[in-house]
Amino acid sequence: xxxxxxxxxxxxxxxxxxxxxxxxxxxxxxxxxxxxxxxxxxxxxxxxxxxxxxxxxxxxxxxxxxxxxxxxxxxxxxxxxxxxxxxxxxxxxxxxxxxxxxxxxxxxxxxxxxxxxxxxxxxxxxxxxxxxxxxxxxxxxxxxxxxxxxxxxxxxxxxxxxxxxxxxxxxxxxxxxxxxxxxxxxxxxxxxxxxxxxxxxxxxxxxxxxxxxxxxxxxxxxxxxxxxxxxxxxxxxxxxxxxxxxxxxxxxxxxxxxxxxxxxxxxxxxxxxxxxxx
Amino acid sequence: xxxxxxxxxxxxxxxxxxxxxxxxxxxxxxxxxxxxxxxxxxxxxxxxxxxxxxxxxxxxxxxxxxxxxxxxxxxxxxxxxxxxxxxxxxxxxxxxxxxxxxxxxxxxxxxxxxxxxxxxxxxxxxxxxxxxxxxxxxxxxxxxxxxxxxxxxxxxxxxxxxxxxxxxxxxxxxxxxxxxxxxxxxxxxxxxxxxxxxxxxxxxxxxxxxxxxxxxxxxxxxxxxxxxxxxxxxxxxxxxxxxxxxxxxxxxxxxxxxxxxxxxxxxxxxxxxxxxxxxxxxxxxxxxxxxxxxxxxxxxxxxxxxxxxxxx
Numbered sequence: 001x002x003x004x005x006x007x008x009x010x011x012x013x014x015x016x017x018x019x020x021x022x023x024x025x026x027x028x029x030x031x032x033x034x035x036x037x038x039x040x041x042x043x044x045x046x047x048x049x050x051x052x053x054x055x056x057x058x059x060x061x062x063x064x065x066x067x068x069x070x071x072x073x074x075x076x077x078x079x080x081x082x083x084x085x086x087x088x089x090x091x092x093x094x095x096x097x098x099x100x101x102x103x104x105x106x107x108x109x110x111x112x113x114x115x116x117x118x119x120x121x122x123x124x125x126x127x128x129x130x131x132x133x134x135x136x137x138x139x140x141x142x143x144x145x146x147x148x149x150x151x152x153x154x155x156x157x158x159x160x161x162x163x164x165x166x167x168x169x170x171x172x173x174x175x176x177x178x179x180x181x182x183x184x185x186x187x188x189x190x191x192x193x194x195x196x197x198x199x200x201x202x203x204x205x206x207x208x209x210x211x212x213x214x215x216x217x218x219x220x221x222x223x224x225x226x227x228x229x230x231x232x233x234x235x236x237x238x239x240x241x242x243x244x245x246x247x248x249x250x251x252x253x254x255x256x257x258x259x260x261x262x263x264x265x266x267x268x269x270x271x272x273x274x275x276x277x278x
Numbered sequence: 279x280x281x282x283x284x285x286x287x288x289x290x291x292x293x294x295x296x297x298x299x300x301x302x303x304x305x306x307x308x309x310x311x312x313x314x315x316x317x318x319x320x321x322x323x324x325x326x327x328x329x330x331x332x333x334x335x336x337x338x339x340x341x342x343x344x345x346x347x348x349x350x351x352x353x354x355x356x357x358x359x360x361x362x363x364x365x366x367x368x369x370x371x372x373x374x375x376x377x378x379x380x381x382x383x384x385x386x387x388x389x390x391x392x393x394x395x396x397x398x399x400x401x402x403x404x405x406x407x408x409x410x411x412x413x414x415x416x417x418x419x420x421x422x423x424x425x426x427x428x429x430x431x432x433x434x435x436x437x438x439x440x441x442x443x444x445x446x447x448x449x450x451x452x453x454x455x456x457x458x459x460x461x462x463x464x465x466x467x468x469x470x471x472x473x474x475x476x477x478x479x480x481x482x483x484x485x486x487x488x489x490x491x492x493x494x495x496x497x498x499x500x501x502x503x504x505x506x507x508x509x510x511x512x513x514x515x516x517x518x519x520x521x522x523x524x525x526x527x528x529x530x531x532x533x534x535x536x537x538x539x540x541x542x543x544x545x546x547x548x549x550x551x552x553x554x555x556x557x558x559x560x561x562x563x564x565x566x567x568x569x570x571x572x573x574x575x576x577x578x579x580x581x582x583x584x585x586x587x588x589x590x
Contacts (some may be wrong), residue, residue, distance in 0.1 A: 009498070017393035018400075021407045024466060027422050028410065030433060088322075096319035105305075105312040111320075118327050120579035124527045124548045125572035128555045128564045129330040129337065149326045153319060182311045211416045213530040214548070218556060232417040233534060243425060250418045261413040265406065272471060273478030 035059065035248040058248035062235075071252050073224055074231035079256075081146045081216075081227060082209040086202045088147075093156035094198060098186050100157075101164040102172060118154035124214060131218050145219035146227065152208055156201045159274060163197040164190060200271030203264065210257065228253050331572070338566035343559040355566035365567060367542055368550035371457075375546060376525040378461050383521050384514060386465055387472030392506075394473065395480045409470035416467075420534030423463040427535075456536045456544035464531055468524075472517050479513030480506070512585075519582040526575050547571050 034041075036054040039061045062069050099105075100112050123130075130149045139145040167190075175185045213229040220226045226234065232253055236246040261268060338355055342348030359365050390408045394401055411419065426433045427449035435446065449459045483506065491501050529548040532538050538545035538553070545553070548571065555564030 013393070013396060014398060017396075017398060017404055020390070020393070021404050024411065025407050027426060027466065030426075031418075031422055092318045092322060095315040099312045099315035103308055103312045103315065105308050108312075111316065114328075115319075115323065118323065120576045120583075121327060121331060121572065122523070122527050122575045124529065124551070125568045125575065126327070126330040126334055128551065128561055128568055129334040130326070131555070132333070132337075132561065133330065148322070149330075151322065151326070153323050153327070157319065182315065186315075207413075211530075213416050213533070214552070217533075229415050229417040229530075232415070232421065236421055241431060246421060246425070250421055254414050254418050257413045257415065258410065261410065262406070269405075269409070269474050269477075272474040 031247050031250050031254075034243050035251040037244040039245050040242050041244045058244040059252065061245050062249045062252060069235040069249060070223060070226070070231065071249060074226050074228045075253070075256070077143075077146070077220075077225065078210060078227040078229075080143065082206045084147050085151050085209045086205045089151045089153060089156045089205045090160075090198050090202050093153055093201070094160050094190070094194065095186065097157050097161035097164050098182075098190050101161050102185075103182060115154050115157050119158060123150045127214060127218060130215075134219055140219050141222045141225045143225075146216055146225070150212065150215050152205050156205060159201050160194060160197055163194050167193060196267075196270075197274070199267055200274045203268050203271040207268075334565045334568055334572075337562055338569050339562070341560070341562040343561055348562065351562065355563045358563065359566055359570070364542055364545075364550065368545045368547050369570075371544065372526055372528065372546045374457065375460070375528055376522050378457065379464060379525055380518050380521045382461065382465055383469060383472055384517055386469040387517060388476050388510070388514075390469060390473035391476030391480055394477060405473075408473055411467050412470045414467070416530040417534060419463060419467045420531065423459065423466075423535055427459050427462075450536050451540065453540075453543040456540070460528075460531045460535055460544060463535055472521070475513055475517055475520075476510065479510050483509045515585045516582065519578060519585065522578050523575055523582075526571060526578070547574075 030049070033049055035058055036056070037049075037058065038053065038055055039058045041048075062071055096115070100108055100115075134140050134145045134149075137144070171189060172185060175189055180188065211229060212227075216227045216230045220230055223231070223234070232249055235249055239246050337348065339351060339353070340348040341351045341354065394405045394408065398404065414422075429435060429446055429448055429451075432449070434449075438444075438447075447455070449455050487505050487509075488501060491505060496504070525546070527548055528546040529552065532544050532546055532549050533552070536544040538549050542550070547567070551564050551567050551571065554560050554567065
């Protein structure tokens with residue numbers, strides 16, 4: 001009797017777990033299927049959705065070079081901004097974290113508190129002065145404006161510092177005895193050891209950058225400077241009833257991210273749990 | 279004898295001086311190293327975070343637009359804000375979203391984490407599907423939900439028609455429905471992220487707690503109630519605070535899905551700042567509202583900091 005109860009319990013767990021998964025997957029599946037319909041179709045009727053013809057016409061429509069969509073360009077912009085922001089954030093933060101964690105100097109405490117305070121400032125609350133700065137620097141519609149502001153420096157710093165704090169002192173002492181200065185120590189000891197934390201931070205920073213809407217919306221006003229989150233709604237606003245073409249643009253925008261996710265799933269999940277458990 | 283001690287003292291002094299000199303040189307060296315390692319970070323940080331905060335605070339006491347001469351206005355912006363009903367509506371909207379999104383995201387995230395942690399068949403698939411929406415660009419997410427929920431031609435409306443329900447639901451037509459749409463989209467998009475946080479929390483619970491409970495013959499429900507839930511207190515507090523902060527930063531969803539409407543009924547604080555700063559070009563007033571946002575998030579973060587501190 002007990003085992004029977006256990007079995008029905010298990011059935012319901014399976015039922016709800018997969019039911020939730022199906023519900024959550026439907027929007028994605030629907031996006032993919034409708035992107036293969038002919039341009040101009042308003043495919044929300046399920047029967048129509050599940051029957052051919054399926055074509056690549058909508059994708060061609062999105063990607064055609066003389067169209068209003070600049071998918072290649074926006075993807076390129078998003079990738080460039082994301083990669084540069086990630087690389088700069090991770091290395092610059094790693095150096096600073098190393099200094100605060102392992103070097104002795106006066107005013108260390110003050111710097112640490114100053115950086116920690118930055119963790120509590122949302123970028124959203126400083127977009128107005130930042131935009132003003134971009135205007136006076138003449139950076140509106142340039143990569144400078146997209147890249148430099150809004151890097152997740154304090155968060156990256158904190159995670160990397162916590163990791164470097166944990167490293168055994170003997171390791172660094174040994175390097176010192178061997179006559180290694182801080183630069184060699186960072187390059188030969190800190191960098192190789194903190195690779196996985198740096199990867200985790202990178203993923204986090206990249207996702208943040210990839211999804212940033214507000215800031216690029218303000219500083220990328222020219223179509224050619226837009227990133228994907230700004231470009232997609234701009235492009236789609238031309239389509240009121242056509243579903244296939246907007247969905248094709250959604251698919252194109254999502255495929256790289258989904259592939260990255262499937263490949264690096266473990267790292268991504270580890271990265272998020274690391275940034276969460278502060 | 280006396281002179282002997284004097285000589286000794288002098289000697290000591292000399293040695294000390296030398297040591298001091300060496301340590302001074304050492305300290306100088308450390309300063310230089312620290313400076314080199316910290317400089318790139320601090321330049322970026324001071325330039326693009328600290329300076330704008332100060333600048334924003336100052337301009338909240340001025341009126342004027344971009345590139346125009348600004349005039350000192352004292353507390354005028356803040357006084358105006360206190361009487362600005364639109365500000366209070368958007369502030370209330372933000373709080374309302376905290377109120378509806380926090381419990382739902384905690385329950386859904388926890389549920390997903392429990393499912394994934396149960397070692398069911400196909401766990402990897404479940405986890406991937408739960409998490410996948412979070413990988414979508416915010417604009418893709420927004421576009422999908424607009425096409426699902428829009429009246430007459432939306433996927434949901436067509437599907438309901440097929441089942442015979444022809445009552446039109448205006449998903450973006452009112453305050454309640456607008457926020458419900460934003461809530462659904464946000465849950466779909468970010469519950470997976472919170473699942474990961476809960477999952478990390480679940481995996482930190484030591485197995486022997488459950489083993490001991492098994493020996494005592496505890497039911498799974500009791501184990502959940504007396505072991506799992508209490509052990510997740512810290513993570514839950516963190517998820518709640520993260521979601522509260524996220525609600526205060528809410529912009530993309532309302533901008534893309536409801537465009538803040540109808541009227542300003544689904545306009546949260548950041549969206550309102552966007553409207554005043556970049557639609558009406560009132561920089562001073564926008565800075566004042568931003569400052570309120572800044573203080574609000576600062577306070578919540580301080581609470582979060584305290585909570586995570588006490589957890590440890």
